[in-house]
Amino acid sequence: MQRKTTQRQAIRDAFMAAGRPLGPEEVLKAAKKRGSTLGIATVYRAINALLAEAWLQAVRIPGEPARYELRELPHHHHFHCKRCGKVYDLKSCPGKLEALAPAGFIVQSHELTLTGLCADCA
Ligand SMILES: [Zn+2]
Ligand SMILES: [Zn+2]
Structure with a gap:
Protein backbone atom coordinates (compact mmCIF):
# COMPACT_ATOMS: atom_id res chain seq x y z
CA MET A 1 0.00 0.00 0.00
CA ARG A 71 -8.37 18.98 -14.26
CA GLU A 72 -8.22 22.18 -12.21
CA LEU A 73 -6.61 24.24 -14.99
CA PRO A 74 -8.66 27.18 -16.26
CA HIS A 75 -9.86 27.29 -19.88
CA HIS A 76 -6.86 27.26 -22.24
CA HIS A 77 -5.62 25.85 -25.52
CA HIS A 78 -2.74 23.73 -26.75
CA PHE A 79 0.15 23.72 -29.17
CA HIS A 80 1.16 20.38 -30.67
CA CYS A 81 4.70 20.08 -32.01
CA LYS A 82 4.67 17.92 -35.13
CA ARG A 83 8.32 16.96 -34.75
CA CYS A 84 8.82 15.96 -31.10
CA GLY A 85 5.14 15.32 -30.40
CA LYS A 86 5.10 17.39 -27.22
CA VAL A 87 1.95 19.28 -26.34
CA TYR A 88 2.25 22.70 -24.69
CA ASP A 89 -0.29 24.91 -22.96
CA LEU A 90 -1.15 28.22 -24.58
CA LYS A 91 -1.76 31.06 -22.17
CA SER A 92 -4.52 32.90 -23.94
CA CYS A 93 -7.78 32.25 -25.71
CA PRO A 94 -8.84 34.38 -28.70
CA GLY A 95 -12.39 34.44 -27.29
CA LYS A 96 -15.40 35.75 -29.21
CA LEU A 97 -15.38 32.68 -31.47
CA GLU A 98 -19.20 32.68 -31.34
CA ALA A 99 -19.07 35.19 -34.21
CA LEU A 100 -17.88 32.37 -36.54
CA ALA A 101 -21.12 30.42 -36.14
CA PRO A 102 -24.06 31.07 -38.49
CA ALA A 103 -26.88 33.29 -37.25
CA GLY A 104 -29.20 31.47 -34.89
CA PHE A 105 -26.60 28.92 -33.80
CA ILE A 106 -25.72 28.65 -30.14
CA VAL A 107 -22.03 28.04 -29.46
CA GLN A 108 -21.52 26.11 -26.23
CA SER A 109 -17.79 25.40 -26.28
CA HIS A 110 -14.77 25.46 -28.53
CA GLU A 111 -11.48 23.66 -28.93
CA LEU A 112 -8.46 25.13 -30.60
CA THR A 113 -5.08 23.47 -31.12
CA LEU A 114 -2.16 25.13 -32.86
CA THR A 115 0.31 22.84 -34.61
CA GLY A 116 3.82 23.41 -35.88
CA LEU A 117 7.31 23.24 -34.41
CA CYS A 118 8.19 24.07 -30.82
CA ALA A 119 11.18 26.30 -30.02
CA ASP A 120 13.43 23.25 -29.46
CA CYS A 121 12.53 21.79 -32.85
CA ALA A 122 12.25 24.95 -34.96
ZN1 LIG B 1 9.19 19.99 -30.69
ZN1 LIG C 1 -10.75 29.29 -25.70
Whole structure:
Protein backbone atom coordinates (compact mmCIF):
# COMPACT_ATOMS: atom_id res chain seq x y z
CA MET A 1 0.00 0.00 0.00
CA GLN A 2 2.83 2.35 0.94
CA ARG A 3 4.56 1.55 -2.33
CA LYS A 4 1.40 2.20 -4.31
CA THR A 5 0.90 5.59 -2.62
CA THR A 6 4.48 6.61 -3.32
CA GLN A 7 4.20 5.65 -6.97
CA ARG A 8 0.91 7.53 -7.33
CA GLN A 9 2.56 10.57 -5.75
CA ALA A 10 5.51 10.34 -8.15
CA ILE A 11 3.04 10.41 -11.04
CA ARG A 12 1.18 13.41 -9.60
CA ASP A 13 4.51 15.18 -9.13
CA ALA A 14 5.46 14.49 -12.75
CA PHE A 15 2.25 16.18 -13.96
CA MET A 16 2.61 19.14 -11.62
CA ALA A 17 6.26 19.70 -12.53
CA ALA A 18 5.67 19.40 -16.28
CA GLY A 19 3.33 22.35 -16.67
CA ARG A 20 2.06 20.84 -19.91
CA PRO A 21 0.01 17.80 -20.93
CA LEU A 22 1.85 14.47 -20.76
CA GLY A 23 1.35 11.11 -22.41
CA PRO A 24 1.96 7.89 -20.42
CA GLU A 25 5.50 7.42 -21.82
CA GLU A 26 6.40 10.98 -20.88
CA VAL A 27 5.05 10.44 -17.36
CA LEU A 28 7.16 7.29 -17.05
CA LYS A 29 10.28 9.16 -18.20
CA ALA A 30 9.66 12.07 -15.84
CA ALA A 31 8.95 9.81 -12.85
CA LYS A 32 12.11 7.77 -13.52
CA LYS A 33 14.16 10.95 -13.78
CA ARG A 34 12.91 11.81 -10.29
CA GLY A 35 14.19 8.49 -8.99
CA SER A 36 10.97 6.53 -9.03
CA THR A 37 11.05 2.88 -10.06
CA LEU A 38 7.82 2.05 -11.81
CA GLY A 39 6.66 0.47 -15.05
CA ILE A 40 4.36 1.59 -17.81
CA ALA A 41 1.50 -0.61 -16.51
CA THR A 42 1.66 1.25 -13.18
CA VAL A 43 1.58 4.57 -15.02
CA TYR A 44 -1.55 3.53 -16.97
CA ARG A 45 -3.27 2.32 -13.81
CA ALA A 46 -2.40 5.52 -11.94
CA ILE A 47 -3.61 7.70 -14.82
CA ASN A 48 -6.93 5.82 -14.88
CA ALA A 49 -7.31 6.23 -11.13
CA LEU A 50 -6.49 9.96 -11.33
CA LEU A 51 -9.02 10.34 -14.16
CA ALA A 52 -11.64 8.61 -12.02
CA GLU A 53 -10.84 10.98 -9.15
CA ALA A 54 -11.20 13.90 -11.60
CA TRP A 55 -7.68 14.99 -10.76
CA LEU A 56 -6.66 14.54 -14.41
CA GLN A 57 -8.49 15.09 -17.66
CA ALA A 58 -7.70 13.87 -21.16
CA VAL A 59 -6.38 16.25 -23.81
CA ARG A 60 -7.54 15.00 -27.20
CA ILE A 61 -5.71 15.91 -30.37
CA PRO A 62 -7.08 14.38 -33.59
CA GLY A 63 -4.99 11.44 -34.79
CA GLU A 64 -2.91 11.39 -31.61
CA PRO A 65 -2.93 9.25 -28.48
CA ALA A 66 -4.42 11.09 -25.51
CA ARG A 67 -2.34 13.25 -23.25
CA TYR A 68 -3.43 14.18 -19.76
CA GLU A 69 -3.41 17.36 -17.72
CA LEU A 70 -4.61 18.66 -14.36
CA ARG A 71 -8.37 18.98 -14.26
CA GLU A 72 -8.22 22.18 -12.21
CA LEU A 73 -6.61 24.24 -14.99
CA PRO A 74 -8.66 27.18 -16.26
CA HIS A 75 -9.86 27.29 -19.88
CA HIS A 76 -6.86 27.26 -22.24
CA HIS A 77 -5.62 25.85 -25.52
CA HIS A 78 -2.74 23.73 -26.75
CA PHE A 79 0.15 23.72 -29.17
CA HIS A 80 1.16 20.38 -30.67
CA CYS A 81 4.70 20.08 -32.01
CA LYS A 82 4.67 17.92 -35.13
CA ARG A 83 8.32 16.96 -34.75
CA CYS A 84 8.82 15.96 -31.10
CA GLY A 85 5.14 15.32 -30.40
CA LYS A 86 5.10 17.39 -27.22
CA VAL A 87 1.95 19.28 -26.34
CA TYR A 88 2.25 22.70 -24.69
CA ASP A 89 -0.29 24.91 -22.96
CA LEU A 90 -1.15 28.22 -24.58
CA LYS A 91 -1.76 31.06 -22.17
CA SER A 92 -4.52 32.90 -23.94
CA CYS A 93 -7.78 32.25 -25.71
CA PRO A 94 -8.84 34.38 -28.70
CA GLY A 95 -12.39 34.44 -27.29
CA LYS A 96 -15.40 35.75 -29.21
CA LEU A 97 -15.38 32.68 -31.47
CA GLU A 98 -19.20 32.68 -31.34
CA ALA A 99 -19.07 35.19 -34.21
CA LEU A 100 -17.88 32.37 -36.54
CA ALA A 101 -21.12 30.42 -36.14
CA PRO A 102 -24.06 31.07 -38.49
CA ALA A 103 -26.88 33.29 -37.25
CA GLY A 104 -29.20 31.47 -34.89
CA PHE A 105 -26.60 28.92 -33.80
CA ILE A 106 -25.72 28.65 -30.14
CA VAL A 107 -22.03 28.04 -29.46
CA GLN A 108 -21.52 26.11 -26.23
CA SER A 109 -17.79 25.40 -26.28
CA HIS A 110 -14.77 25.46 -28.53
CA GLU A 111 -11.48 23.66 -28.93
CA LEU A 112 -8.46 25.13 -30.60
CA THR A 113 -5.08 23.47 -31.12
CA LEU A 114 -2.16 25.13 -32.86
CA THR A 115 0.31 22.84 -34.61
CA GLY A 116 3.82 23.41 -35.88
CA LEU A 117 7.31 23.24 -34.41
CA CYS A 118 8.19 24.07 -30.82
CA ALA A 119 11.18 26.30 -30.02
CA ASP A 120 13.43 23.25 -29.46
CA CYS A 121 12.53 21.79 -32.85
CA ALA A 122 12.25 24.95 -34.96
ZN1 LIG B 1 9.19 19.99 -30.69
ZN1 LIG C 1 -10.75 29.29 -25.70
